Amino acid sequence: MTGIRPLTAPERVRRPRAGFSGLPPWLFLVAALGALFILLPLAAVVVRVDWSRFPELVTSESSIAALKLSLTTSAAATALCIVAGTPMALVLARSAFPGQQVLRALVLLPLVLPPVVGGIALLYTFGRQGLLGGTLRALGVEIAFSTTAVVLAQTFVALPFLVLSLEGALRSAGGRYEAVAATLGASPTTVLRRVTIPLVLPGLLSGAVLSFARALGEFGATLTFAGSLQGVTRTLPLEIYLQRETDPDAAVALSLVLVAVAVLVVGLAHRSSPPAFR
Amino acid sequence: MIPAAPSPASGMRAGRRRPRHRRGGSAVLACALALTGCGGGADPASGGGIGAGDTITVFAAASLREVFESLAEDYEARNPGSEVVLNFAGSSDLATQIEAGAPADVFASADAPTMERLAEAGLIDGEPGEFARNRLTIAVPQGNPAGVKGFADLTGVRLVACAPQVPCGAAATRIQEVTGVRLSPVSEEPSVTEVLGKVISGEADAGLVYVTDALAAAGEVEEIPIPEAAEVPNSYLIGAVAPDAPEAAQEFIDTVTGSAGQALLQEAGFQPPADRP
The missing domain is CATH 3.40.190.10 (Periplasmic binding protein-like II)
Known part of the structure; x- marks a missing residue:
């Protein structure tokens, strides 16, 4: 995404919507196979749903508790991502300093890291025996096995999505408007508040939505770092994993709920994304 | 994505x-x-x-x-x-x-x-x-920081157990029935491996694991036996x-x-x- 060349305004207008694609026909077949690879498993879930029991399964006490917890923790994680990720994206997109490339790669690491590894890393940071464990205990804060731990795990894995989206939007927006605003006497903070942020708001929104979706699907880091207790740390993915042991039908029904929320969220992200991403 | x-x-x-x-x-x-x-x-x-x-x-x-x-x-x-x-x-x-x-x-x-x-x-x-x-036993971190002496002590510490839906959790439920001690774990894990991991890392004060797990992790955890566990293997x-x-x-x-x-x-x-x- 960061590699996308900023489109100039006329190019955007002229972008062909239909007609000559210039692609070899066989490419469409391979592309269709690729799409099928993603869609078929989703269809398989829908086929397996026991519709007669569906309402009862997704409204059970544990399911509702898991869904509520997932939505609230994902919302909190998204808020944290916006607060922490926006300045990071701005610094990465608008400034230059030695080691910037390395820093970007490191910040994006949670994207490729197995979530379990993220959970272990968080444990060794915020856990009782972790780097900050003693300090936190002195402050009377216990993070492990709490809802806070869930939010931290989700933020850890979701943050790169926001940084990546927003940095891409900032790069394609370019810095010309800011430069003009600065020559007109606006202070850097005013430029940021009045020009930059409004300009990349769609990118920020789509980044936030992607972060929310990633937080919603978080499993490995949460289980490793936060544990699993109904209403406290057992989010929807953890509930699905546990239900599978005794009631595969309930696991399938809840999976469908999660898929539906994910589809909704991706749809939202697509609508709010800037043209360069469509 | x-x-x-x-x-x-x-x-x-x-x-x-x-x-x-x-x-x-x-x-x-x-x-x-x-x-x-x-x-x-x-x-x-x-x-x-x-x-x-x-x-x-x-x-x-x-x-x-x-x-x-x-x-x-x-x-x-x-x-x-x-x-x-x-x-x-x-x-x-x-x-x-x-x-x-x-x-x-x-x-x-x-x-x-x-x-x-x-x-x-x-x-x-x-x-x-x-x-x-196999039967359950209590695993505590090295040095037993919470001073757990037996099953009844598990009510007052940060206990991690298996969820009742999985075999090790079902075994924990049976021991609660036999002893009459009601536990309230801070986390109910989907597998005994997760329980052991949280004891070894010191996050939990105690965990309910199988005797064989505690034996395999000897040196990393200490074991406190549950006599009643033999009744419900x-x-x-x-x-x-x-x-x-x-x-x-x-x-x-x-x-x-x-x-x-x-x-x-x-x-x-x-x-x-x-x-x-």
């Missing part, structure tokens, strides 16, 4: 997961030494004795890993040219894989209900037999997977239930099945 529910999804695909192949090198070596059956599993008639030249796939509960790895080595040594492919996971996961058509010849579960589920579905040849028992059952289980499957089962298998199991902390001393 949207990674929806990674692990549950991979669990559903588990049936297609390839079993872990063990020690291909030593199988080749065994082949070379025996100068027979070097075509692998292709020609069962080429070696001497039952099962020679056969490949059997064993799906076993995660807690059986060490014992079954040794037993598989013994078995391969006694039947030159044969190969035992082992796949370890939670009993319930394995059962789901077998139901989905995974190529298992032998299934060993860590509790009776999971085995019964497969037997009722007609996926087990004959009557599955109990070959070992977990049964480990083994059976050949129907249909078409090769003769070698029964041979391997006999290795597990025989004296060598029992000695190894007891060394690892398992107890003998009910019908034996």
